[in-house]
Amino acid sequence: MSDALLEIDNLCVDYETARGDLKALRDITFNINKGEIVGIVGESGCGKSTLISAILRLIAPNTRFRNGEIRFKGEDLLTASEEKIRSLRGSDISIVFQDPMQTHNPVISIGNQMVDIQHRSKAPKAEKRAYAAKMLAAVGIPDPDARLNQYPHEFSGGMRQRIAIAMALMSEPDLLIADEPTTALDATLEVQIIERLKNLQKDFGCSILFISHHLGVIAELCDRVVVMYAGAVVESGTVREVFHNPKHPYTKRLIECDPGHIKERARVLPTIPGEVPDLANLPSGCIFRDRCLQAMDRCTSVPPLTDITESQRAACWLNHMEAAE
Amino acid sequence: MTVAATNTPKSQSELGIILKGVCKDPLGLMGLIIVGTIVISALLATWIVPYDPIAMNIKDRMQGPSFAHLLGTDQLGRDTFSRVIMGGRVALKVALPAIFGAMAIGLTLGMIAGYGPKWLDNLLMLFFDTIRSFPTVMFALAVVALVGPSLQTVVIVVMATSIPTYGRVARTQTLTLRNSEFILAERSMGAKMSRILGVHMLPNIIGVLAVLAAMDIPGVIALEAGLSFLGLGVKPPTPSWGALLKDGYALIRQTPWLVIAGGLPIILATLGFTFLGESLRDVVDPKLRKNR
Numbered sequence: 334m335s336d337a338l339l340e341i342d343n344l345c346v347d348y349e350t351a352r353g354d355l356k357a358l359r360d361i362t363f364n365i366n367k368g369e370i371v372g373i374v375g376e377s378g379c380g381k382s383t384l385i386s387a388i389l390r391l392i393a394p395n396t397r398f399r400n401g402e403i404r405f406k407g408e409d410l411l412t413a414s415e416e417k418i419r420s421l422r423g424s425d426i427s428i429v430f431q432d433p434m435q436t437h438n439p440v441i442s443i444g445n446q447m448v449d450i451q452h453r454s455k456a457p458k459a460e461k462r463a464y465a466a467k468m469l470a471a472v473g474i475p476d477p478d479a480r481l482n483q484y485p486h487e488f489s490g491g492m493r494q495r496i497a498i499a500m501a502l503m504s505e506p507d508l509l510i511a512d513e514p515t516t517a518l519d520a521t522l523e524v525q526i527i528e529r530l531k532n533l534q535k536d537f538g539c540s541i542l543f544i545s546h547h548l549g550v551i552a553e554l555c556d557r558v559v560v561m562y563a564g565a566v567v568e569s570g571t572v573r574e575v576f577h578n579p580k581h582p583y584t585k586r587l588i589e590c591d592p593g594h595i596k597e598r599a600r601v602l603p604t605i606p607g608e609v610p611d612l613a614n615l616p617s618g619c620i621f622r623d624r625c626l627q628a629m630d631r632c633t634s635v636p637p638l639t640d641i642t643e644s645q646r647a648a649c650w651l652n653h654m655e656a657a658e
Numbered sequence: 659m660t661v662a663a664t665n666t667p668k669s670q671s672e673l674g675i676i677l678k679g680v681c682k683d684p685l686g687l688m689g690l691i692i693v694g695t696i697v698i699s700a701l702l703a704t705w706i707v708p709y710d711p712i713a714m715n716i717k718d719r720m721q722g723p724s725f726a727h728l729l730g731t732d733q734l735g736r737d738t739f740s741r742v743i744m745g746g747r748v749a750l751k752v753a754l755p756a757i758f759g760a761m762a763i764g765l766t767l768g769m770i771a772g773y774g775p776k777w778l779d780n781l782l783m784l785f786f787d788t789i790r791s792f793p794t795v796m797f798a799l800a801v802v803a804l805v806g807p808s809l810q811t812v813v814i815v816v817m818a819t820s821i822p823t824y825g826r827v828a829r830t831q832t833l834t835l836r837n838s839e840f841i842l843a844e845r846s847m848g849a850k851m852s853r854i855l856g857v858h859m860l861p862n863i864i865g866v867l868a869v870l871a872a873m874d875i876p877g878v879i880a881l882e883a884g885l886s887f888l889g890l891g892v893k894p895p896t897p898s899w900g901a902l903l904k905d906g907y908a909l910i911r912q913t914p915w916l917v918i919a920g921g922l923p924i925i926l927a928t929l930g931f932t933f934l935g936e937s938l939r940d941v942v943d944p945k946l947r948k949n950r
Contacts (some may be wrong), residue, residue: 389846423847435839442863449857450847500847 337404338540339365339388339508344401346380347385352613354397357383359565361401362638365508368657370534370541372555372572374548374587378609380564381544385512387411388542389426390418405508424453427501429611431513433494437485443469443496444481468499471536472529489523495529502537509534510542515550523547527554548591552576557644560584563620564610566638572644580647619650627651679941686937692930696923700747702900711744711897718914721735729919730903741897746923748898752809753878756816757871763817764824765867769855771825773833779829786822794819802890806813809892814877823874824867831832831863865942872935876928883924899924 346358358380365371373381384390388403390410403410405426409560438446439535447465448458456464462481467478472495485493494514501509511530515523527550534541545551551558551572558575560568560583567579579585586605595603606636607624610616618633625632631650638648680686699706714734721731729738771782782824798815805811834843836859844858879899885891886900887907894901906916 366845391842391846419848419850421848422845423849427841428846430839430843432839436843438840438844438858438862440865449853451852452849497843 336362336367338367338369338406338427339542340402340404341384341388342402342404343576344384344387344403345399346348346383347397347399348383348393349395349397350613355612356615357400357564358387359610360638361561361566363559363566363569365540365542367507368534368538369557370471370543370555372551373544373561374546374551374558375561376546376587376609378563379561381561383564384561385510385542388510389422389428391422395400417595423459423504423506424449424504426508426510427506428493428510428512428516429497429501430631432517433490433514434517434542436497437493439485442482442484443488447481447496447500447503450503453504464503468503469496471533472496472499474499478585491518491525494518494522494526498526498530502533502539504536506542508542510544512544513546515541515545517548520617523550524614532556537654548576548588549593560587564612566644566646568647568649569584569638570642570647574642574645578645580645580652581621581649582627582651583621584647586624619648666690676938679795680934680937683937683940685933686941689930689933689935689937691831692926693934696746696930697750699743703743703747705738707740707743711736711740712895723915729912730915732902732913733909733915734898738902738916741902742899742919742923744897745899745902745920746927747877748809748884748892748896748925750921752816753810753875756813756878757820757874759813759817760820761824761867761871764821764826765828765860765863767821767833768825768828769859769863772829772853773836773855773859778899782825783829786825789818790822792819795884798881798885799888799890802885807885807890807893809896810883812891816881820874820878824870826872827866828863831866832859835862865939868942869935869939872931872938873934875931877926879931880924882932883920899928908950 341361341363344358344361345356348355348357361380361647362370367627373384375381377508380637383396386396387398388405388410390413395447396412397515401411405421408417410421413421425617437443441449443464444462448461451461451464454461455651466477469480472491474480474495480488485496488496494517498514502556514530515526518526530541530543531554541554543551543555554557558572560575560581567574568579568584570580574585576588579588583605590603590605592602603622610620617624617635618627619636620633623626636648636650636653638646639652640646680690688751714736715731717732720733723730728744729736731743737938744899766917767782767785771779776778794815797819798812801815802811832855841858845855849858853941882891882898883900887904889904891900902920903917904920905926906913906920910917
């Protein structure tokens with residue numbers, strides 16, 4: 334196994350609200366190795382976005398880091414100085430956001446934005462512009478030199494997202510965070526973007542943290558997957574392990590509910606009954622207990638995230654039963 | 659869209675695009691011509707004027723328009739045409755520094771209020787509201803009464819009373835922009851606060867303020883004329899449109915062309931700057947440009 338680029342250990346993040354502390358992330362632990370694509374899956378509100386903002390430390394003022402560490406190349410990002418973290422943003426860690434219609438400054442031409450983003454480089458402007466054109470070509474924008482003069486509104490959504498990817502990759506980052514980059518796009522574009530990301534990842538050799546709630550995309554793109562539920566990691570492992578042999582009931586239900594997974598025409602799409610627990614008033618025991626069909630007495634205590642195989646881990650007592658038998 | 663897009667000329671400066679857009683709009687073109695005429699005549703005033711605007715010639719006083727004196731002469735025999743041209747110079751000398759000064763200060767303070775911490779925002783808003791609570795003319799009268807009438811006094815009074823308008827607009831724009839996704843994207847790419855404000859926020863705000871400024875200039879010209887009319891603006895021998903009006907007002911029965919010569923440029927300047935401002939508003943936004 335190659336060495337770890339980003340290590341997250343027991344990360345706990347709270348939001349201070351009028352109703353009390355909202356426990357947005359609890360004991361998040363996972364690694365991203367160099368050159369690896371890791372996917373994070375989970376329904377809305379499970380803490381995916383909080384996790385990203387914690388990694389970049391672009392946090393809301395009411396965010397509190399209660400415990401844990403985020404280490405990037407061995408350095409703790411949570412205790413690093415603001416200066417240090419800003420020098421990492423956009424050079425070693427870049428991000429592609431969800432909505433391509435919003436991520437570009439509407440009154441500055443794409444070319445000028447791509448030149449501006451290289452503000453750390455001392456190269457002359459013409460050189461920066463040439464590099465910008467090269468990057469546009471790399472993400473498959475035709476006639477890049479002419480298109481540099483155009484404004485964001487003159488591009489389609491798919492193109493804008495590809496431009497966003499080009500901009501994120503300009504600094505040749507070690508880690509690219511992709512926050513649901515295909516959610517706002519239609520299915521054909523989604524495939525395009527995924528293919529593009531895959532190829533670019535091979536060329537640039539960066540690691541990618543890919544966040545999505547589309548299981549198919551994760552399966553297509555990622556090496557490993559982390560399944561999150563209500564602010565906690567419930568299962569992690571290689572894509573093959575998690576999708577073919579899920580060890581947590583939530584992962585199982587999630588896969589069953591994926592529209593791509595349903596073979597026959599169903600009158601009602603399958604769902605997971607119940608609701609995500611209130612993060613301000615967490616129930617005791619396993620967080621998935623109320624919605625779990627296999628809940629048992631033992632689930633009143635919190636199951637630890639335990640190794641199932643060398644790479645797969647899950648937080649469910651059921652796996653302990655199997656081990657005992 | 660792609661075809662139209664690739665046909666766009668390779669390098670066209672922002673200013674060129676804006677100028678072209680203004681010229682396409684008939685009202686904008688008219689505004690541009692009027693403003694251009696005023697600015698050029700003010701710049702070249704020394705060479706244009708047929709007579710010294712403050713030279714008195716009692717022999718030829720209160721004459722009607724003729725080839726020798728295009729707009730006649732006033733009660734002291736001064737050539738009115740020369741005084742109108744020179745008056746334009748005074749009007750712009752007051753309006754431009756006052757508006758640009760107010761815009762620069764208002765923009766800076768407004769952006770700081772919008773992007774900075776809450777307490778600073780509150781403090782600056784209190785400052786803006788305090789200034790705004792003075793009626794402009796009363797404030798001007800009070801200041802003039804204190805330090806005496808002069809061009810500089812008018813400039814300072816106009817600047818001080820205009821700052822809150824620009825400050826508030828800049829603040830509101832900054833507040834709406836600061837949480838937009840592209841600013842977050844910029845921060846996540848490691849941009850400093852100065853870069854975010856200067857490179858990314860400013861172009862989004864400046865257009866609105868430029869339009870506001872173009873529309874404010876006629877108000878300032880009118881204010882200067884008004885103060886001069888009351889004898890509180892520029893000092894007597896200096897020609898100004900307001901002073902012309904004042905002189906003409908006393909002699910309206912004998913020499914009506916004096917009032918017309920003083921009033922017409924004020925009306926024209928007001929119309930010209932307003933048309934230009936409105937046309938600019940539609941053109942500065944690259945998103946609106948395409949739809950026209």
